[in-house]
Amino acid sequence: MRIKLNIIGLFxxxxxxLPLTVLASxxxxxxxxxxxxxxxxxxxxxxxxxxxxxxxxxxxxxHLSWNVFAGYDFAITDHLQMGMExxxxxxxxxxxxxxxxxxxxxxxxxxxxxxxxxILASNVSVFAKLGGALVTEDAHTTYLDFTAKDWQPKxxxxxGYMLSHNFEMTLAYEHTFGKGEAYVVKQTAIAQQLxxxxxxxRIMVGINYTIPMGY
Numbered sequence: 001m002r003i004k005l006n007i008i009g010l011f012x013x014x015x016x017x018l019p020l021t022v023l024a025s026x027x028x029x030x031x032x033x034x035x036x037x038x039x040x041x042x043x044x045x046x047x048x049x050x051x052x053x054x055x056x057x058x059x060x061x062x063h064l065s066w067n068v069f070a071g072y073d074f075a076i077t078d079h080l081q082m083g084m085e086x087x088x089x090x091x092x093x094x095x096x097x098x099x100x101x102x103x104x105x106x107x108x109x110x111x112x113x114x115x116x117x118x119i120l121a122s123n124v125s126v127f128a129k130l131g132g133a134l135v136t137e138d139a140h141t142t143y144l145d146f147t148a149k150d151w152q153p154k155x156x157x158x159x160g161y162m163l164s165h166n167f168e169m170t171l172a173y174e175h176t177f178g179k180g181e182a183y184v185v186k187q188t189a190i191a192q193q194l195x196x197x198x199x200x201x202r203i204m205v206g207i208n209y210t211i212p213m214g215y
Contacts, residue, residue, distance in 0.1 A: 028075040028119050029165060031213040033085065034068075037172070037206030041065035041091050043107065043198050065091050065202050071115065073210065081117040085129070086110070091200050103141035107198065109133040109176060111154050119162060129156035133176050137198065153177045160208070168208045176200040 040063050071085025091107040113131035120126070133154040138147050158172030178199030 027078040027165070028073075028081045028117070029210045029212050030073060030075040030081075032211040033071045033073050033083070033208055034211070035070075035170075035206055035208035036066070036068045037170070037204040038064070038066045039202055039204035039206075041200055041202040043091065043094055043200055063092060065089070065204065067204070069111075071113075073115065073117070079119045081115070081119075083115045085113050085115055087113070089133070089202075091202075094198075103139060105140075106138045107135065107200070108138075109135040109152075109154075109200075111176075113154065113156065117160070123162040125160040125162065125168065127156075127158055127160060127170075127172075130154070135176060135178075135198075135200075158204075166210045166212065168210075170204075170206050170208060172202075172204045172206070174200075174202040174204060 042063070067087050067089040069085050069087030071083055073081045073083035075081055087110070089109045089111060091109065094105045094107070095103070111131060111133040113129040115127065115129045117125050117127035131154055132151050134149060135152050136147065136149050139145060154174070154176045156172055156174045158170055160168045160170040162168050176199065
């Protein structure tokens with residue numbers, strides 16, 4: 001019976017206590033960070049254009065979003081990091097359908113962000129990122145193709161959990177601001193159709209790996 005209890009105790013310690021003991025010494029690492037995320041996005045759509053009352057009548061969104069990024073974090077203290085990252089984001093597609101009209105807009109962006117992160121005693125981290133994103137909206141319609149590009153402010157906030165000294169799982173909310181009239185397509189002698197850079201909201205889960213460069 002005692003042997004059985006010892007085995008159960010050893011199992012519970014291996015399952016719960018040992019990881020906590022290892023993680024208790026986790027410090028904010030300095031090094032090159034690479035990561036990937038996947039999640040759900042919400043895209044603001046084009047407003048209806050009164051010059052073209054028959055289109056678009058509706059829109060559907062491809063809500064899957066993913067990104068990859070790389071950067072460098074510098075440990076200011078055992079718990080505080082600051083750094084910079086560059087990322088590529090695929091924000092999916094909007095499809096517009098009207099009378100004798102189909103339009104598809106693929107939305108991507110390349111972001112440059114300043115980052116900061118603080119690791120709590122529980123090995124949970126809180127982080128924020130702020131910078132800009134070069135948003136590209138590549139439109140293909142029944143009548144013509146066109147592209148809008150513009151730099152927009154971008155902000156990120158989230159929480160993470162340190163799986164080890166180098167691996168971290170994250171949950172983040174991201175917002176890329178939008179503004180109108182980034183690109184104008186002139187319909188000769190008829191009207192103007194405005195393609196607006198869309199505001200983008202994302203909820204993302206991901207994993208980061210830090211290649212240590214020192215402590």
